[in-house]
Amino acid sequence: MSNVECRTDNKPTVQALKQPVLSLQQYELSPLQQGMLFHTLSSENSGVDMEQITMRLHEALDVSLFVEAWQHVIAQHEILRTRFDWEGAATPQQIVMPAVDLPVFEHDLQTQPPTAQRNFIKELRRTDRFTPFDLHNAPLMRLNIVQLAKTEFFVLWTFQHILLDGRSFPLLLQQVFATYSALLTSDTLIELAESRPFSDYIAWRAKQNFAHSEPYWRKQLAGFSAKTALDFGAAAQGAGANWGEVEVQLSAETTATLNNFAHAQNVTLHTLIQAAWSLLLHHYSGENDIVFASTRACRHWADDAASMIGLFINTVPMRVRVSDTQPLHNYLQTLRQQQIDLREHEHTGLNDIQRWSDIGRGETLFDSLVVYDNATLHDRMQAFAGFEQRDFAYNGQTNFPLTVLAYGGKQLLLRIEHQVSRFSAETAQNILDQLHTVLLNMLGRADTAALAIPYLSARDYHQLFDKWNQPISAAPTWAIHDKISAQAQLTPH
Structure with missing residues (x-):
């Protein structure tokens, strides 16, 4: 149904990531990150902690510049270049890579009817959620870009929750689209406002005495x-x-x-x-x-x-x-x-x-x-x-x-x-x-x-009283206390 193109060919990079690099920055996980690591490893392919953000863009998207904008933002934030290591270590570690390539998959559905497009997107979201990331390898995110018409695009951003919380989503997306807009109008990469790295938070935690x-x-x-x-x-x-x-x-x-x-x-x-x-x-x-x-x-x-x-x-x-x-x-x-x-x-x-x-x-x-x-x-x-x-x-x-x-x-x-x-x-x-x-x-x-x-909702009352009005031979499915509770809610005062 779709012509799929993956813009990322990072096999050499992936192989390199599997080798220990002692000079890279690494630090411990937060307690919630540790919990997410455990859930991910113990429930593989379940979709747990797989986050998805969908974007409907009613514009003529320049995919090359859009991907370049994502790469620029990823280079700015260490958490987006982070992988995880838990084997042979006293405590799990998150390791920041100097550079990563974002996997991007393009799908051209311009010739497909709307029903086929909707079905494709529904299936794409489902299969992508249940396609796990290898936590040993960064980045723990990917993009699917679906062109539906000349000025209609659907973008699926799937990523591991272990990286980002909800307050981070709009901050990051605003930077991506601001960078894209600058590339589109002036073909230049903007300088993003600096923010403290996530490692500062982990360092702050290490200094706290949570026993209090x-x-x-x-x-x-x-x-x-x-x-x-x-x-x-x-x-x-x-x-x-x-x-x-x-x-x-x-x-x-x-x-x-x-x-x-x-x-x-x-x-x-x-x-x-x-x-x-x-x-x-x-x-x-x-x-x-x-x-x-x-x-x-x-x-x-x-x-x-x-x-x-x-x-x-x-x-x-x-x-x-x-x-x-x-x-x-x-x-x-x-x-x-x-x-x-x-x-x-x-x-x-x-x-x-x-x-x-x-x-x-x-x-x-x-x-x-x-x-x-x-x-x-x-x-x-x-x-x-x-x-x-x-x-x-x-x-x-x-x-x-x-x-x-x-x-x-x-x-x-x-x-x-x-x-x-x-x-x-x-x-x-x-x-x-x-x-x-x-x-x-x-x-x-x-x-x-x-x-x-x-x-009790209106639907509850409808179901409840319909069942009470059944012939006496019908097997009751609601206990008498439900009837009393429902009547009390009808006349609470």
């Missing part, structure tokens, strides 16, 4: 000995994709209303998301003591950290205790204070945190992750001048059975990513609907007990 966080985490997790169950429903049946996602985008009006409600409670939209998720976990697990994972940006350690390229995020537990009578406004403020208190301890490695908890050896603290960002990648890119004809989207895959992603901005985007072996597409959609429902039902209920916030 041990009392905080021991107190925070004392008595919690079993992870919160995700009893949401059935897994998918039969063979198929191993990873799925569903999403919903709220209207600008609803998003503004949620932001205003959060502001009135002296909390953030992020707090509302975490509160809604913890309440949903309570309803399905039956537990009043909830723990889920939270991603922290971790860019407060230096004044200029916000401009740096690399992987600075960290995953830490959020423990939430709910009571039958606690008002929603108090519940939200308690969560918000925990978010603030966490800042001093957010760089602590997860292995240390688990070691300081009461969770049994070999067990995990959580099965779900909540990720919040103030805007989608597309919205962040649109903030730059000249990006009106360019569309961007991000998709990742974590090692958690279920990940909740929320992106603020003018229109809140909620996304559920899930392991299909644990949750079917229908189950994931139901989780998303109920998360959405909890958020909306918080509005105007600041003084209501948090546990009394209705969570």
Whole structure:
């Protein structure tokens, strides 16, 4: 279907990379990088931590100059030229190469009908996600450039999450397109603004005494000995994709209303998301003591950290205790204070945190992750001048059975990513609907007990009451407490 050209012929370079080069800069991994290295090696070809950014460019792209721009940016940032070595070393090392060639694959689909083009792109994204990188060899990224028409291009940028976090994406892409624009107009490479290398962050970590966080985490997790169950429903049946996602985008009006409600409670939209998720976990697990994972940006350690390229995020537990009578406004403020208190301890490695908890050896603290960002990648890119004809989207895959992603901005985007072996597409959609429902039902209920916030969606009611109206001979699939709960939600006051 496509004429494919790979612009990179780096076999000699790859062979050279396999030889130890003692003069190259190398340093240890951050705790999260170590975790990603472990997950990658233990779940090969699973797609875990394979990040993809797609770009729809409604312009006549000069592919040669576009690739040159990427190479220029890669030369600027050491993390983009980094490979990893863990064999025969006391601790895994990341090694910065002096130069690398970016693999670029071109596909010409201009003669194909739109349906064939869409099918090709869908399959390309799937196969590229499950084509692993050799972590011994840099760069741990590649480009697929698909020409759909004279002024229509699709670009797939696939890379290992071990290199970059979400705050780095727009910084790096802005530099690529700024360089491309300069090459296009004046045939000159611009001098990119200097930012500190990622190795500075690792050096900063090496000077910290994270043992001072041990009392905080021991107190925070004392008595919690079993992870919160995700009893949401059935897994998918039969063979198929191993990873799925569903999403919903709220209207600008609803998003503004949620932001205003959060502001009135002296909390953030992020707090509302975490509160809604913890309440949903309570309803399905039956537990009043909830723990889920939270991603922290971790860019407060230096004044200029916000401009740096690399992987600075960290995953830490959020423990939430709910009571039958606690008002929603108090519940939200308690969560918000925990978010603030966490800042001093957010760089602590997860292995240390688990070691300081009461969770049994070999067990995990959580099965779900909540990720919040103030805007989608597309919205962040649109903030730059000249990006009106360019569309961007991000998709990742974590090692958690279920990940909740929320992106603020003018229109809140909620996304559920899930392991299909644990949750079917229908189950994931139901989780998303109920998360959405909890958020909306918080509005105007600041003084209501948090546990009394209705969570069953319209689809739940339809399914629930349809089944109750079946003939008596039909086998019931809903317990009586579901009926009582549903009726209570219909008439909460």
